[in-house]
Amino acid sequence: MTISEKVVKNITRRLIKGEDYRIDVIALINADFLQFAVDFFKKVVEAKLNDKDIDIDWYKVNFIMAPSLKPKEAAINAGINMKTIHNMHGSSTKKIVIDAANENYGKLSETIDLLVNEERDLDLSLTIKFKKLSVELSLNESLLVINALAVKRAELRGGLWSTAGKRVERPLMIALCKLFEVPEDNYLKDVDGKLYRNIQINRQIDFYLNNGHGTFYKCEVKLMGKGNPEGADTAYARNTHIFIADTLSEKNKTQFNDNRVEWVELRSKNGFMRFEMVLDHLEIPHKKISGNLNNLIENVLSVIFI
Numbered sequence: 001m002t003i004s005e006k007v008v009k010n011i012t013r014r015l016i017k018g019e020d021y022r023i024d025v026i027a028l029i030n031a032d033f034l035q036f037a038v039d040f041f042k043k044v045v046e047a048k049l050n051d052k053d054i055d056i057d058w059y060k061v062n063f064i065m066a067p068s069l070k071p072k073e074a075a076i077n078a079g080i081n082m083k084t085i086h087n088m089h090g091s092s093t094k095k096i097v098i099d100a101a102n103e104n105y106g107k108l109s110e111t112i113d114l115l116v117n118e119e120r121d122l123d124l125s126l127t128i129k130f131k132k133l134s135v136e137l138s139l140n141e142s143l144l145v146i147n148a149l150a151v152k153r154a155e156l157r158g159g160l161w162s163t164a165g166k167r168v169e170r171p172l173m174i175a176l177c178k179l180f181e182v183p184e185d186n187y188l189k190d191v192d193g194k195l196y197r198n199i200q201i202n203r204q205i206d207f208y209l210n211n212g213h214g215t216f217y218k219c220e221v222k223l224m225g226k227g228n229p230e231g232a233d234t235a236y237a238r239n240t241h242i243f244i245a246d247t248l249s250e251k252n253k254t255q256f257n258d259n260r261v262e263w264v265e266l267r268s269k270n271g272f273m274r275f276e277m278v279l280d281h282l283e284i285p286h287k288k289i290s291g292n293l294n295n296l297i298e299n300v301l302s303v304i305f306i
Contacts, residue, residue, distance in 0.1 A: 009305045011168045012175055015246065015266050016297055021223070025164045032160070033153050040152075041128050044145060048135040059144055064105050071097035078105040079147045081155050112143045169221040171304050173207040173244070176275050178300045181287040186210055209242065211283050217241035242278055 007024050014021040043062070051058035063069070063077035071094045072082055078101035085100045086092040116122075116139050126137040126145065137145065177187045187209050207219035220240040241262060245252075248265045256263045262278040265271050279286040289296065 005305055007164070008167050008171060009301055011164060012171050012304075013297060013301060015168070015172055015223075016175060016179070016272050018267055018269065018271050020267075021164075021168075021246070025160060028164075029153075029156050029160050033149075033156050036152055036156070037149055040145075040149065042130055044137070045128050045130045045133055045135050048137070049133060059141060060105060063148070064101055071101070074098060074101045075104075076151050076155065077148050078102070079108045079144075079151050080104040081151055083158075108144070108147065109140075112140050115143070116140055165221075165223040168223065170207060172221060173219055174304055175297075175300050176244075176272060177209075178303065179272075179289060179296060180276055180279060182209075182279065183212075183285055186212055186284055209282065209284055212285065217282055217284075219244065222246070241282070244275075 007028050010024045011021040014024070047058055047062035050062075059077075064074050066074075069077075071092075075082055075085060075097050080100060082092055082097065085097055089096050089100065122139065124139045124142055126142040128135055128137070174187070187207070207221065208216050209219060210216045218240045219242040221244045223246045243256060243261055243263045245263070245265055247267045248256075248263060253263060253265070255261075262281060264274045264278060268274075273289075276286065276288070
């Protein structure tokens, strides 16, 4: 599931206002995970009820080896994610993923068996009811299901945080430009002069500004917290002229100033207003903000997110 337009709009609004945007991403992760959990439990009920041979590992048959499963699904059900498989084998082809899922499931089952044997006083079982049907999972089976849910949660968390940052980059820059009334010719063009028709086009460079006289400036946007200041290094790797961030360390700011990289820290007080200074330095046409800021922001967002 990709970040919805509503969440991107909310994140953009929060960033401009200098508010923390993470609550919106967390809400989406929670909603997506809980929906997965409900759907997964439904499949468990169906698979368990259809299990007619107690000698057959029903979980493996239905959640690892079923032909209808996508390799990614089989991997998660086996307690391993695609990124780990790719790092281990240098590839994530269907055969490699299925083989890795089977291998990990075998090791996971052994670990669970050892744990259950050691914790003989522990009695845990999951009872799942759906449409008046009910199944009870043993301790071993319950741990398999819990582990699969944990892996899925981790996958969603990593994927959606990354997606949130990338999906908000262009809308945020366009919103800033519109707030300061930068003419569209100075930001809705790439270096070849081709007009952007979609604000969510994926590009290595997030955004360009130009001064109207043939000079283009690369803009980089990073929703980085204080815990990952190395994210600012991309500015040097890509010869960035303008760096927009959620938060920046004092060291980041000093380095940017020394290297003549324009920067904006949104989480500082009225942080987005520094964008006006950037426009002044680069001689990009714009106007000062006047009027009720909240109304201006909502008007701009209503234009970007139709």
